[in-house]
Amino acid sequence: MPPLHVSTTFLRDPDNAYSSGFSYGRADNATVREAESVLAMLEDAAGALLFGSGMAAAAAVFCALEPGDHVIAPRVMYWGLRCWLHQEGPRLQISIDFVDTETPENIWNAIRPGETKLVWIETPGNPLWTIADIAAIAEITHEAGARLAVDSTAASPFHTQPLALGADIVMHSATKILNGHSDVIAGVLACANTDATWKRIIAIRAGWGAILGPFEAYLLMRSLRTFPLRATAQAAGAAVLADRLSGHPHVSAVLYPGLPNHPGHAVATRQMRNGFGFMLSIRVVGGEAAAIATAAAVRLWKRATSLGGVESLIEHRASVEGPDTPCPPDLLRLSTGIEDPDDLFDDLDQALWAAHAGNV
Missing domain, CATH: 3.40.640.10 (Type I PLP-dependent aspartate aminotransferase-like (Major domain))
Known part of the structure; x- marks a missing residue:
């Protein structure tokens, strides 16, 4: 394991030079x-x-x-x-x-x-x-x-x-x-x-x-050190979710560049490798109220901002971004973590059905 260097200042040489290559922690470490x-x-x-x-x-x-x-x-x-x-x-x-x-x-x-x-x-x-x-x-x-x-x-x-x-x-x-x-x-x-x-x-x-x-x-x-392992698992999970959610009766659209019907799929295929990433968004049938209700009904997904962590996150972006956002009000942003994709889908599935039934 490499050492953790916490020094903020460094000794000068007798001629006032810095032969160590470091002078002050604000510029380098x-x-x-x-x-x-x-x-x-x-x-x-x-x-x-x-x-x-x-x-x-x-x-x-x-x-x-x-x-x-x-x-x-x-x-x-x-x-x-x-x-x-x-x-x-x-x-x-x-x-x-x-x-x-x-x-x-x-x-x-x-x-x-x-x-x-x-x-x-x-x-x-x-x-x-x-x-x-x-x-x-x-x-x-x-x-x-x-x-x-x-x-x-x-x-x-x-x-x-x-x-x-x-x-x-x-x-x-x-x-x-x-x-x-x-x-x-x-x-x-x-x-x-x-x-x-x-x-x-x-x-x-x-x-x-x-x-x-x-x-x-x-x-x-x-x-x-674990980045390629995590990225592989998260991209694979996102691809499974995108495919399965595409046929869901309470999802009007899945936004994911790995899907053949995505407008940027051809370009993404040319410039991306090892899959298409860990992020996708879904547009929920029933509009903004249904989207918010879906996010409220999840159990495994975490309602939080940010993305890319080992835990899967869900967020209603239009609420966060405000009235000038280009984000549709029925959209939920999904950051796929490393949990089992079947568990992630099952949780979204039950949340979508609960929101549709008004049981949230």
Whole structure:
């Protein structure tokens, strides 16, 4: 087991240099470096940086832009980041267009020559699990002289390597399946090249003090040892649930890129491997009231936010996101854990029937 380094300050040499390679814990830490090296290998990246949260990691990318820069982002994306962009974009003096990124032509049409500096996509896109064609969008982005950043939290490196498909930066909320035990808040960025933008992000992390703590990095390293085993089980469970729920009389639609009728299935098949991830959503017959009643009636699933943990979670996202959400009111977001898929289905089945009968 690697040691846990908790030192916050380090001795200078007699000539005031730092031959140890460390000076102060706000900028660097040996335990954090250890976890970063593993994450860089998982993404086949030139470098990786750990942050105190996924939001901190994502925010650092946007804060590395210059005033006046133009950004393209998805209409369907993690709601917390979308709200942050609406709030902070004007303060950062960056303009942002939100488009349906599952159609690459929409990005091409939104490009502002000479102004667009960043295209941010999320695939699969939370919570509708839309699929963006990373390779096609990378080509469009680079032709415009911009950088492509991909939020790959729901795919994880086990299912997709965005850098290999042409992305410049990949972001993960490591809180989710990378850690997978619901006991660490963390974010990670990985890069294709350690260029000037990457160095700017390094400086932002140090200046903000946004580095992940050493104990959290230690726990993340623990979790990464079982990551491929968990990801395999969770993807297999999600696939079973998607297939069985597709025929349920109280489910009007299953949103899961592994289903052949999913609009992004062909692209997902091309750019994902080892399955299609652990996330899916269902739309419940009977609308919002039936969806909320279904979530209230589960016994094995846990009513909680977040995703990617070993426990299965269910959430009515429209209630969380509010009136401006693109999420339909009849939608329930499901994060599949490592429980037996038959048990998970049986619990959802009884909850759907109980909600339909009004017995909740």
